[in-house]
Amino acid sequence: MTSAAVGPSIDLFRDRFVRITREVGRRIVGHEEVVNLTVTSLLAGGHVLLEGIPGVGKTSLVHTLADVLHLTFSRIQFTPDLMPADIVGTNIVQEHSHGGTFFEFQPGPIFANVVLADEINRATPKTQSALLEAMQDVSVSVGKTTYQLEQPFLVLATQNPLEMEGTYPLPEAQLDRFFFKLKVTYPSEESMHEILERTTTDSTTPVTRVVDKPEILEMRQVARSIPIARPVQAYAIRLTLGSHPTSPYATPLVKRYVRYGASPRAAQALVLAGKIQALNRGQAFVSIDDIRRVALPALRHRLLLNFEGEADEVNTDTIVTELLGSVATE
Amino acid sequence: MSETDTPPGPAGQLVRTGLAAAFRQRRIRESSRHFWKAAPILAALGLGLAAISLWAGWAAIPALGVLGVGFAGLMAYTLVRRRARTVTDAVAAGIDRDADLGGELRSAAWFAAHDTHDAWTDFHLDRAAVRLDAVNWLERYPAVRAPRAKLATSVMVIAALGLSMTMTDRGRLSSSPLKANAAADAAPLVPGQPLSPELQKQLADLLLAAELAGASTDARLTASAELRDLLAQLGELRDSEALKELARSMSANPILSDQMSKEMQALAERTRRASETAAMPPELRNALEKLSDNLSIAAAKEMDDSNDPVAAANAQSGETAKSKADAPSSASIQSIQDADAGAGAGMIMMSDENATPGGDPGLGAGGGSAAANGGGTMPDIAKALRQETVEASADSPGENVTTDTRHDTEHGSATITYTQSAPGAFDRSRAAAPPPVPEGRRSAVQTYFIRKP
Numbered sequence A: 001m002t003s004a005a006v007g008p009s010i011d012l013f014r015d016r017f018v019r020i021t022r023e024v025g026r027r028i029v030g031h032e033e034v035v036n037l038t039v040t041s042l043l044a045g046g047h048v049l050l051e052g053i054p055g056v057g058k059t060s061l062v063h064t065l066a067d068v069l070h071l072t073f074s075r076i077q078f079t080p081d082l083m084p085a086d087i088v089g090t091n092i093v094q095e096h097s098h099g100g101t102f103f104e105f106q107p108g109p110i111f112a113n114v115v116l117a118d119e120i121n122r123a124t125p126k127t128q129s130a131l132l133e134a135m136q137d138v139s140v141s142v143g144k145t146t147y148q149l150e151q152p153f154l155v156l157a158t159q160n161p162l163e164m165e166g167t168y169p170l171p172e173a174q175l176d177r178f179f180f181k182l183k184v185t186y187p188s189e190e191s192m193h194e195i196l197e198r199t200t201t202d203s204t205t206p207v208t209r210v211v212d213k214p215e216i217l218e219m220r221q222v223a224r225s226i227p228i229a230r231p232v233q234a235y236a237i238r239l240t241l242g243s244h245p246t247s248p249y250a251t252p253l254v255k256r257y258v259r260y261g262a263s264p265r266a267a268q269a270l271v272l273a274g275k276i277q278a279l280n281r282g283q284a285f286v287s288i289d290d291i292r293r294v295a296l297p298a299l300r301h302r303l304l305l306n307f308e309g310e311a312d313e314v315n316t317d318t319i320v321t322e323l324l325g326s327v328a329t330e
Numbered sequence B: 001m002s003e004t005d006t007p008p009g010p011a012g013q014l015v016r017t018g019l020a021a022a023f024r025q026r027r028i029r030e031s032s033r034h035f036w037k038a039a040p041i042l043a044a045l046g047l048g049l050a051a052i053s054l055w056a057g058w059a060a061i062p063a064l065g066v067l068g069v070g071f072a073g074l075m076a077y078t079l080v081r082r083r084a085r086t087v088t089d090a091v092a093a094g095i096d097r098d099a100d101l102g103g104e105l106r107s108a109a110w111f112a113a114h115d116t117h118d119a120w121t122d123f124h125l126d127r128a129a130v131r132l133d134a135v136n137w138l139e140r141y142p143a144v145r146a147p148r149a150k151l152a153t154s155v156m157v158i159a160a161l162g163l164s165m166t167m168t169d170r171g172r173l174s175s176s177p178l179k180a181n182a183a184a185d186a187a188p189l190v191p192g193q194p195l196s197p198e199l200q201k202q203l204a205d206l207l208l209a210a211e212l213a214g215a216s217t218d219a220r221l222t223a224s225a226e227l228r229d230l231l232a233q234l235g236e237l238r239d240s241e242a243l244k245e246l247a248r249s250m251s252a253n254p255i256l257s258d259q260m261s262k263e264m265q266a267l268a269e270r271t272r273r274a275s276e277t278a279a280m281p282p283e284l285r286n287a288l289e290k291l292s293d294n295l296s297i298a299a300a301k302e303m304d305d306s307n308d309p310v311a312a313a314n315a316q317s318g319e320t321a322k323s324k325a326d327a328p329s330s331a332s333i334q335s336i337q338d339a340d341a342g343a344g345a346g347m348i349m350m351s352d353e354n355a356t357p358g359g360d361p362g363l364g365a366g367g368g369s370a371a372a373n374g375g376g377t378m379p380d381i382a383k384a385l386r387q388e389t390v391e392a393s394a395d396s397p398g399e400n401v402t403t404d405t406r407h408d409t410e411h412g413s414a415t416i417t418y419t420q421s422a423p424g425a426f427d428r429s430r431a432a433a434p435p436p437v438p439e440g441r442r443s444a445v446q447t448y449f450i451r452k453p
Helices: A003-027 A034-046 A056-067 A086-087 A130-137 A188-197 A214-227 A231-241 A250-256 A263-278 A290-300 A308-311 A315-328 B010-056 B061-080 B089-099 B104-113 B117-133 B145-173 B182-186 B197-214 B218-237 B240-251 B254-275 B283-305 B308-319 B320-325 B379-384 B441-451
Strands: A048-051 A072-079 A089-095 A101-107 A114-118 A139-142 A145-148 A154-158 A180-183 A258-259 B397-409 B412-423
Touching: A003 A034, A003 A056, A003 A214, A003 A263, A003 B117, A034 A048, A034 A056, A034 A154, A034 A180, A034 A214, A034 A290, A048 A056, A056 A154, A056 A188, A086 A130, A086 A139, A089 A139, A089 B254, A130 A139, A130 A154, A139 A188, A139 B197, A145 A315, A154 B145, A180 A290, A214 A263, A231 A263, A231 A290, A231 A315, A231 B104, A250 A258, A250 A308, A250 A315, A263 A290, B010 B061, B010 B089, B010 B104, B010 B117, B010 B145, B089 B104, B089 B240, B104 B117, B254 B283, B283 B441
Parallel strands: A048 A154, A048 A180, A072 A114, A114 A154
Antiparallel strands: A089 A101, A139 A145, B397 B412
């Protein structure tokens, strides 16, 4: 690629990004930031944990996104009796026409481009862990065979923050594999009007497929090509290190309430998401503001609170916000 | 995408050049801003120092020095701040923020300063160079106007220089009596010449003004300043050799001598009274007091010399003091009134260094001994103060108080009467300063009467 081709590729990226978010927005009222960051995560190759009370449109968002992106979609409703084989698939015994039997792998619902793991915290840790390999390596292992999942692969998990009885909080290892944790908030009064007008009338809002699989993969490649200056990258690293209580960049809240800070995956998420944000602005460079814009969804689920933090019901958003305010940008 | 290690291309050079130009403009603005923040403070400091120097009678050097060194330092700081420096990431970030370039300039500055670049970096640098070129740095970093700071600095510097020049003129005049003022021009004070009538009149007028100007601060300051000038001219009267010359010259003219001695005695008295004016600055009071002493000595010498030509002749040989010691009438009498002393606390000390061993030794250090007076514990004081009188204050004695105490005895009753002196009330209006003590003996007198802890 020459420098002359960079400009058009940036424009194309931006155009596709805008088309995706605009098309999703035709069905999903409000939540522009959630849609934007979900698409960002998809283009960065990450997965998203959606948290919100029931009925705010989490599942609709995932459905709509799959439709707009022209990707295969599957939904897994996590329950306490859900088994790993129910997710990744299993070998079943088949009979040859001429007699005899053999095992044949029956793929589970994980074999899709967009997987909705609904109420993921209702399944047991054993079942939740079935997603670990798929989310990290985009592959699943059944028996002695490893099956590659098709790219793009995006897991959108939802969880209800209210009902904690009978749930199994996600282990830190799994939480760390989510690129972003997005909070789907209650819609505003104006948005409620729009939701009711769209869902309680005879008319339906169809969405069109604006991009396809190759285009998404191309966008991913473009996103990784954008350069990032060392000082900006250093800021992302300082933010990540600052979430550790023993770090020199740690803030008072971090020192008091955090047991373990964010992993290097957080820094990767910050930089990658920052690059996509920059492209979305039509720029060929990553700025400090791009990093700061994605810091909250990239860090909030990666902070492990200590006992005092849990007892005081400290919100990790508060800690990250303080971190953003104290870590030097220069 | 290819990645090379060649030096930055033209876009990188443009970014570097543009950033350096912006940094230079920023440095100029920042240094100018600092300069005009500090300059009024410095000028105010110089002006204040000049005013204090003028009031205290100091030389103009400190004020001028502060101004000169301060502004030279400020200029040096400004030049140092303006010198070319490396554009760091913090500098690039600051300029980027000032120009509202959204981090593009900061990122481009880093890539332009490093060798690694590719198509994306080149594209980034190209765009950054274009945006950088579009920025008018003269508008972003305009020259510092600071009209009020400039005006205030100019006014204060001019005022400080004016005050300093005034001080310099005064210093020059004090070192050259011929140029003191118009009166001094008419009658310059030269050792060996009598105090001119013009100078006496001027001194008398100024003393009168100083005495009457107690209510008005401005008038007092004016009178004090003029008195300082005049005292600076009369400073050489403190010189004993000059006084001798003055006495000799006055004794040579009997007619003028008699008149001048009276006038100078009167002038000395007025000067002494003026020195007791509380409204005057302390140093001025001291100067007036010394002048009064000098004038008294000059007048006394002139009077003695006119009555005793031999003494006048001796004065030329430096034996005046010894010849006068034989005359009791010429002895210096010191009267110390202790207003706070208790009732009846009075003491008279007289000494005569020529008293015979069998005669009345008088009082004083070493008195009553076979040795000559003056050979006691403080012979220098006894020698200096040939005759001294310490009197109790006339205010001190109170009325006698008689107390009768009656009590029964075996034979009846008895009455015992005690008589004591009640503490007297101090009338400050009656307090008067003691007669002047000659300058040469002042330190000894002060030491003698100071109560040791």
